[in-house]
Amino acid sequence: MNLINAFFSSIWGFLNRSFHRLGSPREFFKISNYATPIFGLLFTVLTGYGAYLGLFVAPADYQQGDSYRIIFVHVPSAWLSLFIYMVMATASAIGLIWRMKMAFVVAICSAPIGAAFTFLALVTGSLWGAPIWGTWWEWDARLTSELILLFVYWGIMAVYYAFDERQTAERAMALLAIVGVVIVPIIHYSVEWWSSLHQGATVFRDGGPAMPASMLTPLLLMALGFTFFYGYVLFLRARNMVLDQERKSRWVRELVKSSRATGEAQ
Amino acid sequence: MSQTNDTPAMLAINNLECSRGDRTLFRQLSYSINAGQCLHIVGANGSGKTTLLRSVAGLVYSPKGKIQWQGENIQSNPSYQSTMIYLGHSEGLKNELTSVENLEFYSCLDGHSDQSHVDGDLAQMGILECADLTANKLSFGQRRRLAFARLLHSKAKLWILDEPFTGIDDAGRALIETICVEHLDAQGMILLTNHRTLSQSRLAPSLAVLDLMDFQSSLDHS
Amino acid sequence: MAQNTFYLFARREWQLLFRNTSALVQPLCFFIIIALMFPLSLPAENELLTRIGGGVIWVSAVLATLLGLESMFRSDYHDGALEQWLISPRSLPLAMLGKVFAHWSCTGLLLALFAPLLCMTFRIPPDQIWVLFLGLMLGTPSLSLIGAIGAALTVTLHRGGVLLAIIILPLFIPILIFGAGMVTQQAIGGSTASQLYALAAILVLALTLSPFAIAAALRTTIN
Numbered sequence: 001m002n003l004i005n006a007f008f009s010s011i012w013g014f015l016n017r018s019f020h021r022l023g024s025p026r027e028f029f030k031i032s033n034y035a036t037p038i039f040g041l042l043f044t045v046l047t048g049y050g051a052y053l054g055l056f057v058a059p060a061d062y063q064q065g066d067s068y069r070i071i072f073v074h075v076p077s078a079w080l081s082l083f084i085y086m087v088m089a090t091a092s093a094i095g096l097i098w099r100m101k102m103a104f105v106v107a108i109c110s111a112p113i114g115a116a117f118t119f120l121a122l123v124t125g126s127l128w129g130a131p132i133w134g135t136w137w138e139w140d141a142r143l144t145s146e147l148i149l150l151f152v153y154w155g156i157m158a159v160y161y162a163f164d165e166r167q168t169a170e171r172a173m174a175l176l177a178i179v180g181v182v183i184v185p186i187i188h189y190s191v192e193w194w195s196s197l198h199q200g201a202t203v204f205r206d207g208g209p210a211m212p213a214s215m216l217t218p219l220l221l222m223a224l225g226f227t228f229f230y231g232y233v234l235f236l237r238a239r240n241m242v243l244d245q246e247r248k249s250r251w252v253r254e255l256v257k258s259s260r261a262t263g264e265a266q
Numbered sequence: 267m268s269q270t271n272d273t274p275a276m277l278a279i280n281n282l283e284c285s286r287g288d289r290t291l292f293r294q295l296s297y298s299i300n301a302g303q304c305l306h307i308v309g310a311n312g313s314g315k316t317t318l319l320r321s322v323a324g325l326v327y328s329p330k331g332k333i334q335w336q337g338e339n340i341q342s343n344p345s346y347q348s349t350m351i352y353l354g355h356s357e358g359l360k361n362e363l364t365s366v367e368n369l370e371f372y373s374c375l376d377g378h379s380d381q382s383h384v385d386g387d388l389a390q391m392g393i394l395e396c397a398d399l400t401a402n403k404l405s406f407g408q409r410r411r412l413a414f415a416r417l418l419h420s421k422a423k424l425w426i427l428d429e430p431f432t433g434i435d436d437a438g439r440a441l442i443e444t445i446c447v448e449h450l451d452a453q454g455m456i457l458l459t460n461h462r463t464l465s466q467s468r469l470a471p472s473l474a475v476l477d478l479m480d481f482q483s484s485l486d487h488s
Numbered sequence: 489m490a491q492n493t494f495y496l497f498a499r500r501e502w503q504l505l506f507r508n509t510s511a512l513v514q515p516l517c518f519f520i521i522i523a524l525m526f527p528l529s530l531p532a533e534n535e536l537l538t539r540i541g542g543g544v545i546w547v548s549a550v551l552a553t554l555l556g557l558e559s560m561f562r563s564d565y566h567d568g569a570l571e572q573w574l575i576s577p578r579s580l581p582l583a584m585l586g587k588v589f590a591h592w593s594c595t596g597l598l599l600a601l602f603a604p605l606l607c608m609t610f611r612i613p614p615d616q617i618w619v620l621f622l623g624l625m626l627g628t629p630s631l632s633l634i635g636a637i638g639a640a641l642t643v644t645l646h647r648g649g650v651l652l653a654i655i656i657l658p659l660f661i662p663i664l665i666f667g668a669g670m671v672t673q674q675a676i677g678g679s680t681a682s683q684l685y686a687l688a689a690i691l692v693l694a695l696t697l698s699p700f701a702i703a704a705a706l707r708t709t710i711n
Contacts, residue, residue, distance in 0.1 A: 096704075099329060148658050155655035162645050163709075165287055171708040172641050176655060179637055179701055183659045186690065190662035193682075194669060248288075323575050326711045348577035356568025360500075362507035371500055374491045375576050400507075 023100045025242045026251050036235040043228035050221030058214045067131045071215075074124035076223040077117045078142070080230055081149060084114035088156075089181040092174030102238075104170035105245070107177060108160055109237040113230055115153035121146055141195035145188045152180050152187075166245070276300055276455060277322070277424060282331030284317050291317055292481035295331070301423075301453040304446065304469050306460060309478030315459040316354070316428055318478065322457060323352035323426050335424075348377060351422040355429065357413035361402035365393065365412050368401055372416045387415040391441065406433045414442055417449070425449060427458040443468045493578045494586035501590035511559060515595045516602060519552035523606050534611055541610030542620050542671025548606075549599045549624060550631065550660050554653055556595040557635040560587075561643040561706070570643070571710055580706070581699035588636050588702070589629075596628025612671075619674040623667040626687040630663050633694040633702075640705035663690060 021027040054072035061068040088110040095103035125143050126136050137143070156176050163169035211219070246252045275298035283293040291314030299305050307315050320326040322333055324340050324347065332339060335346040359368045365388060370381045388394045391411040396404055404412065410433055417425060425446070431439050446456055450472050464473055505512050526544045527537055564570045573583055603624055607617040638656035642648030666683040673680045 148661055151654075151658040155658060158651055158654050159641060162642070162648075162651050165711075168644075168709060168711065172705070175637075175701065175705055175708060176641060179634075179659070182693065182697065183634075183662070186662045187658070190665040190686070193686075194665045320711070325571055325575060344577060347575055350575070352571075352575055354568055354571065356566070356571075358568040358572040360504060360563075360567065360569065362504050363500075367503065371496070372572070374496050375572070375578060377577065379491070 023098075023102050025102060025105075025246050026249075028102050028105075029239060029242055029251075032235045032239050036232060036239070039228050039232040039235060043225050043232050045225075046221050046228060047225030050218045050225050054215075054218035054222065058218055059212075064132060067128065070124050070128045072218055072222045074121060074128060075219060076226040077121040077124060078146060079223055080226050081114055081118040081121055081146065083227070084110050084117060084230060085149070085153075085177075085180070085184065088114060089177045092177040096171065096174050096178070101245075102242075104174060105238050105241050106234065107174055108170060109234055109241060110230075111153060111157050111160070111173075111177075113233055113237075115150060115157065117226075117230075118146060118150040118153060122150065139195065141192040144195065145191040148187050148191070149184065152184060156180065276336060277457075278332075278334045278337075279322070280332040280334065282318075282321065282328060282333065284314055284321060284326070284328050286314075286317065292478050293330075295478075295481045297476055299455050299457070299474075301455060302450050302472055303474060304450055304456040304458070304472050306458060306464050306469075306473055306475045307478060308459070308475060313478040313482065315478060319352070319426050319428050319457060319459065320354070323350065325352070349422050350424045350426065351376075351417065351420050352426040353413055353416075353428065353430070357409055359401040359409060359412060362400060364398050364400050365404070366397050368412060369415055373419065376416070376420055376422070378419065383419045387418045388412075390418060391415045392437070407435055407438060410434050411438055411441075414445070417445055423454050425454065425456045425458075427456065429459055429461070431460055440468075493582045494589075496578075497583045497586035498590040501587050502594070505590070505594045511556075512594050512598075515552040515556040516598050518555050519548050519599050519602065520606065522551055523548040524609070527610070537610045538612055539675070541607060541612045542616060542675075543668040544610070545603050545606055545620060546623075546627075546664055546668040546671075549596075549603065549628065550657070550664055552599055553596060553628060553631045553635060554656065556591070557632070557639045557656070558649045558652055560591060560636060560639040565643045565710070570706065574707060574710060580703040584636065584640075584702040584706075585695075585699040588632050588699075591636075592629050592632040596624075596632050600624035600628055616671050616674045619680055620667075620671050622684070623670045623687060626684070626691055627663045627667040630687070630691045630694040631660060633698040634659055634663075637698055637701045637705055640702045641709060643706075644709045663687065666690070 022031070050072065055069060058069070060066050088107045091103045091107040091110065094100055095107060122143065125146070129138055129140075129143075130136050156173055159176050160169050160173040163172060243252055243255075278296075278298040280296050282295045284291045284295075291312075295318070297305070307318060309315050317326055321328055322340075327341065334340065335343055335349075338346075340346045358372075360371075363371070366384055369384050369387065373381050373384060385394065385397065388397050391414060393404075393408050393411050393415070396408055396412075401409065401412070410430075414430070430442055430446075434442065447468050450456065450469070456469075464470060467473075523545055526540070530536060530540075561570060564573075573580060600621060604617050604621055607620060612620070635652075635656050638652050638659075641655070642652045645651060666686045670680045670683040670687075673683065
């Protein structure tokens with residue numbers, strides 16, 4: 001009994017410590033020194049290999065020919081647009097509940113990346129639609145809810161940049177992100193319902209033909225690679241933001257001094 | 267703090283730091299006020315007088331430092347809000363409502379079940395003839411008097427008054443001073459800001475002065 | 489407590505709205521004008537108007553609600569009333585529920601009551617008018633409740649109006665889809681139950697969650 005207790009309390013202690021370490025801007029900066037290049041490397045390797053498999057190794061589709069290959073960008077982008085939203089909303093909730101600075105940094109740095117992936121999903125969807133559907137834009141349920149998601153992202157970013165005071169801006173933005181978490185699924189559901197009324201069956205078949213492994217592998221690799229890309233860009237943006245926010249603190253001053261010194265030495 | 271052995275001070279500010287945007291207004295501000303005391307906060311324009319008052323009222327949250335009421339943080343303390351009144355630069359009066367209606371709303375908000383004292387309060391503040399005028403027809407001084415009428419029947423122990431004597435005539439000023447002195451005699455507490463010194467006023471005997479310039483950060487000037 | 493917080497704030501809001509009749513009438517006029525712009529901009533075919541009428545009235549109602557929301561907290565912010573609510577011992581979410589209820593009864597409810605008149609100009613058949621009215625009665629309170637969150641977030645900003653539209657209109661989309669969809673379903677003879685339930689579910693969700701979100705938004709922006 002005591003052993004189990006000790007086990008859980010040590011795990012709790014570890015989680016608690018790592019949570020607090022990540023919560024301090026200075027510790028975050030230290031960790032990101034190592035994490036950023038690792039994420040960048042993983043992104044390059046995974047996306048490079050995935051793109052190679054997807055573009056050269058995977059067979060052409062028997063209906064769509066080579067044009068389907070845009071799926072290797074389209075689907076990972078669409079997936080990330082939702083994933084990043086969930087990260088942003090979770091970080092927002094953590095920031096609001098525990099008043100943690102770093103959580104807000106993660107949330108606000110995620111928003112433009114999420115919006116960019118949403119935009120990419122829309123553009124690639126439209127490019128894909130042109131040869132397959134014969135039109136650049138189709139009022140398809142997924143495209144439409146993706147478009148509304150882009151508006152939600154814009155709204156969240158607009159709120160952040162509308163306030164002068166940083167604390168107010170990040171809390172207002174976090175609150176809106178959390179409100180969005182409740183409403184975005186409802187939007188998705190409503191658009192799906194509306195679209196089924198609008199055009200009968202969507203072009204995307206539910207549970208369509210199973211994807212062969214030769215296509216599935218590059219798709220998953222690309223999705224994983226994109227996720228690391230998100231992590232990589234998030235770290236880069238968050239590092240900048242932390243340096244800017246903490247520019248008055250001693251550790252940033254020393255960092256600047258030492259990097260100047262090495263710059264002069266070279 | 268020095269009072270650790272005694273009962274905790276009614277209102278204690280501990281190592282408070284407030285900033286507006288990037289600028290730190292003051293830091294490491296510690297002060298405590300006990301029943302029957304009036305604290306006059308002085309400092310140059312922009313030194314953070316209003317921000318300090320708003321922090322104590324619970325409108326501004328500062329992550330650094332603590333503000334405690336009877337030993338408990340004011341943020342997680344609902345009983346604090348029913349024992350505190352804050353009157354800021356804007357009076358919170360609705361232009362569309364009459365003096366009586368405005369006062370009745372705040373009397374309700376403060377938890378009075380009976381509003382029969384409202385007319386008497388207006389008379390005491392010398393604005394009974396304005397009772398049925400809508401607030402947009404009142405002069406600035408009359409609006410101030412109407413706002414202060416709320417203090418007369420309040421159950422609040424702590425009054426936080428931002429520039430109470432601004433825009434008010436001598437008679438009005440004397441009136442407000444009398445109300446404040448009565449409040450202090452009844453073991454109340456007052457936190458106020460004022461441009462000029464209060465050493466000549468009737469509040470002087472129970473007056474303490476807190477100069478925010480003493481808590482300005484030296485870092486900012488570097 | 490002396491008087492119920494919900495009632496205290498609702499009564500105050502009613503007093504204010506009835507003394508300031510322009511705030512009462514403006515959204516309604518806006519609603520009617522927007523709705524009447526559509527027939528003028530479309531080919532003069534009665535059949536087309538009948539088909540799109542439900543959607544047009546819903547879009548107009550959404551825009552008119554947005555117009556009413558913009559001023560919801562503005563004067564309370566400028567005259568300092570808002571900060572008095574924040575530091576009062578009263579429950580802020582309950583107070584805001586009362587305020588939004590009174591506000592809805594003078595905007596959304598009025599729009600819903602006037603919508604049947606507009607329907608006649610669009611030559612919408614009576615059974616669809618009834619469905620549209622029901623949809624508006626269920627949908628406009630959600631619009632006010634969700635919109636109040638946005639109004640609270642933008643109240644301190646100088647040009648909050650456009651920002652309010654940007655952040656709130658996407659969130660209004662499900663209500664618009666279900667509300668206008670009800671009319672379409674009725675027109676093709678289908679069952680309107682699923683949209684009705686969806687609107688009711690959204691209203692329940694908005695009633696329970698948005699007062700807390702409004703209160704949190706006000707506490708965030710006022711400092």
